[in-house]
Amino acid sequence: GENVEQHPSTLSVQEGDSAVIKCTYSDSASNYFPWYKQELGKRPQLIIDIRSNVGEKKDQRIAVTLNKTAKHFSLHITETQPEDSAVYFCAASNGGSYIPTFGRGTSLIVHP
Amino acid sequence: SAVISQKPSRDICQRGTSLTIQCQVDSQVTMMFWYRQQPGQSLTLIATANQGSEATYESGFVIDKFPISRPNLTFSTLTVSNMSPEDSSIYLCSSSEGVGDTEAFFGQGTRLTVV
Numbered sequence: 755g756e757n758v759e760q761h762p763s764t765l766s767v768q769e770g771d772s773a774v775i776k777c778t779y780s781d782s783a784s785n786y787f788p789w790y791k792q793e794l795g796k797r798p799q800l801i802i803d804i805r806s807n808v809g810e811k812k813d814q815r816i817a818v819t820l821n822k823t824a825k826h827f828s829l830h831i832t833e834t835q836p837e838d839s840a841v842y843f844c845a846a847s848n849g850g851s852y853i854p855t856f857g858r859g860t861s862l863i864v865h866p
Numbered sequence: 867s868a869v870i871s872q873k874p875s876r877d878i879c880q881r882g883t884s885l886t887i888q889c890q891v892d893s894q895v896t897m898m899f900w901y902r903q904q905p906g907q908s909l910t911l912i913a914t915a916n917q918g919s920e921a922t923y924e925s926g927f928v929i930d931k932f933p934i935s936r937p938n939l940t941f942s943t944l945t946v947s948n949m950s951p952e953d954s955s956i957y958l959c960s961s962s963e964g965v966g967d968t969e970a971f972f973g974q975g976t977r978l979t980v981v
Binding site: 786788790796797798799800803841843845852853854856857858859861 | 896897899906907908909911914958962968969970972973974975
């Protein structure tokens with residue numbers, strides 16, 4: 755089955771800096787790579803996703819890149835703000851399986 | 867986007883008792899998933915629930931401890947049975963509107979404390 759590794763487990767940055775979270779996956783059949791943000795005490799929510807036919811996707815301060823050959827994808831947050839502080843999960847899945855495989859999560863702390 | 871309502875949001879239970887968590891989806895979905903999450907930690911899949919069949923459990927989770935019902939395409943329950951303090955955790959239900967390559971939606975979570 756799919757295996758998703760996520761690094762780092764904790765990331766501490768100063769407000770205004772950039773943050774990068776990286777994930778690798780093992781199943782070459784995976785074709786959907788979402789990122790979820792979970793604020794303290796709340797449910798995980800999708801912030802951005804990318805499909806395997808695209809190499810990069812941006813949404814304001816958030817971007818995701820995908821390297822299918824190397825089987826890794828990354829979340830980039832620019833100009834970080836204290837409200838970006840949360841746990842971020844990557845995931846990988848494909849249309850043949852209903853079950854997404856999640857990374858272990860990254861706790862992002864943005865210091866004002 | 868689908869919306870999942872989960873209840874209760876939190877509970878404090880005596881050891882040896884059982885708690886049933888309910889999830890209601892505002893649209894019909896094929897699969898529902900139940901996760902356990904320690905605060906600040908990763909999501910651990912307990913089981914996958916498909917309407918009309920028995921749930922499929924992940925390694926380390928058994929039906930006698932975590933019975934699941936899926937009576938229709940919009941509803942599921944997870945029971946945590948014969949609870950011990952080790953069962954204290956956050957329990958989340960999840961689903962998606964399509965097959966695996968679509969966004970997952972989550973319930974609000976149930977914070978369970980067993981005393």
